[in-house]
Amino acid sequence: AQKITQTQPGMFVQEKEAVTLDCTYDTSDPSYGLFWYKQPSSGEMIFLIYQGSYDQQNATEGRYSLNFQKARKSANLVISASQLGDSAMYFCAMRGPNTGNQFYFGTGTSLTVIP
């Protein structure tokens, strides 16, 4: 069975500091994709970053990077130079061959950036 775990219900970070949001996953599939989404209070889910299981390098997208440790089955999101607009819910999700077209979501982490 596929499972995504986000153990931090809420996180606080000072503006301009970096923050790491944790995500661990469980799958027996050798090939899978990992995704992070941001959901501001407006409700729309915004795709941030993707990591493939066979990717040799950690994914980066602007201020977002993914600390991918395959052996530990973790895919932590790192946000550098936090901004007030980064305050939102963040969801980790996974897609694999045995999930069909389904995505499995973690329970999310609420990030608050403090001025």
Next chain:
Amino acid sequence: DAMVIQNPRYQVTQFGKPVTLSCSQTLNHNVMYWYQQKSSQAPKLLFHYYDKDFNNEADTPDNFQSRRPNTSFCFLDIRSPGLGDAAMYLCATSRQGLHVGQYFGPGTRLTVT
């Protein structure tokens, strides 16, 4: 810009009065999803279409139905809304493939009075 559009953004309905939420996409993706999301929770998949093939989640109540008349449009019908159905409803699209993400619409916030 290619996108996923949901109408309306806010919907108020009365207890027991049928309601339809709509979703359209210009991405030409073959997979479309409907999620229910309640406050501070992860999105819960209700069902999804792969082309015309309908896939219902085992725990989706019969009260929820869906139609996909063509590639671009997908509808969520709630036949007899209850107070517990008040939530954000998110439509998403994707292409087939492990390494392809989902693209979400802005959501419809449903209130049941």
